[in-house]
Amino acid sequence: xxxxxxxxxxxxxxxxxxxxxxxxxxxxxxxxxxxxxxxxxxxxxxxxxxxxxxxxxxxxxxxxxxxxxxxxxxxxxxxxxxxxxxxxxxxxxxxxxxxxxxxxxxxxxxxxxxxxxxx
Amino acid sequence: xxxxxxxxxxxxxxxxxxxxxxxxxxxxxxxxxxxxxxxxxxxxxxxxxxxxxxxxxxxxxxxxxxxxxxxxxxxxxxxxxxxxxxxxxxxxxxxxxxxxxxxxxxxxxxxxxxxxxxx
Numbered sequence: 001x002x003x004x005x006x007x008x009x010x011x012x013x014x015x016x017x018x019x020x021x022x023x024x025x026x027x028x029x030x031x032x033x034x035x036x037x038x039x040x041x042x043x044x045x046x047x048x049x050x051x052x053x054x055x056x057x058x059x060x061x062x063x064x065x066x067x068x069x070x071x072x073x074x075x076x077x078x079x080x081x082x083x084x085x086x087x088x089x090x091x092x093x094x095x096x097x098x099x100x101x102x103x104x105x106x107x108x109x110x111x112x113x114x115x116x117x118x119x
Numbered sequence: 120x121x122x123x124x125x126x127x128x129x130x131x132x133x134x135x136x137x138x139x140x141x142x143x144x145x146x147x148x149x150x151x152x153x154x155x156x157x158x159x160x161x162x163x164x165x166x167x168x169x170x171x172x173x174x175x176x177x178x179x180x181x182x183x184x185x186x187x188x189x190x191x192x193x194x195x196x197x198x199x200x201x202x203x204x205x206x207x208x209x210x211x212x213x214x215x216x217x218x219x220x221x222x223x224x225x226x227x228x229x230x231x232x233x234x235x236x237x238x
Contacts, residue, residue: 009165026217027217030218030221031218031220031221034221043221044223045218046126046128046214046215046216047214047215048212048213049213049214052215055217056128056214058163094168094169095165095167095175096166096171097164097165098145098146098149098174099149099164099227101150101227102150102162102225102226104161105224106221106223108218108222109220109222112220
């Protein structure tokens with residue numbers, strides 16, 4: 001990560017009426033971002049067990065440039081515009097890792113093919 | 120991770136009077152846990168930029184057994200007992216990753232030696 005990189009906890013409250021649909025968008029944008037954007041270092045989304053409408057995403061961007069590239073990408077814009085009416089609230093909580101030597105590598109399991117299998 | 124594994128966001132509010140001291144304990148327990156406990160899959164702690172007393176830790180345990188082993192370890196007990204008076208609030212928020220194919224590997228940078236360097 002460069003000096004101007006971003007580590008963020010995005011906290012999203014999804015309208016319960018749209019939760020299933022929202023999840024499809026969120027899984028898709030996370031997968032495409034991790035697989036195609038070298039500057040997207042993490043995009044790890046979790047839902048509260050007690051309330052699955054509360055989503056937290058650990059997002060890490062290598063630089064401001066990587067972040068700008070991400071938010072202007074087709075896949076992010078599809079997610080953003082497609083889910084606007086599903087999101088009750090969104091909080092972008094920028095954070096600092098407390099130990100700079102603590103490293104995370106985040107990726108989509110390579111055996112989970114994005115394309116349909118021909119086996 | 121096994122079927123009974125745990126993914127958790129631990130949310131800690133540290134008393135501002137003790138923040139520097141708390142950080143030393145938190146960095147130490149995270150480092151030792153990742154380096155010595157194979158069942159501790161992630162321990163990634165971040166502090167809000169706006170309020171560094173708000174700490175969030177992404178914790179992943181491979182199984183209930185791994186979690187029990189962790190909380191009974193000497194290094195966790197040192198952290199827990201040593202910081203009790205520094206912590207204003209603690210919320211253990213168990214979560215579910217929204218995409219099971221989204222994988223994280225978390226480790227301490229191997230070039231950051233735990234032992235003093237003899238270079």
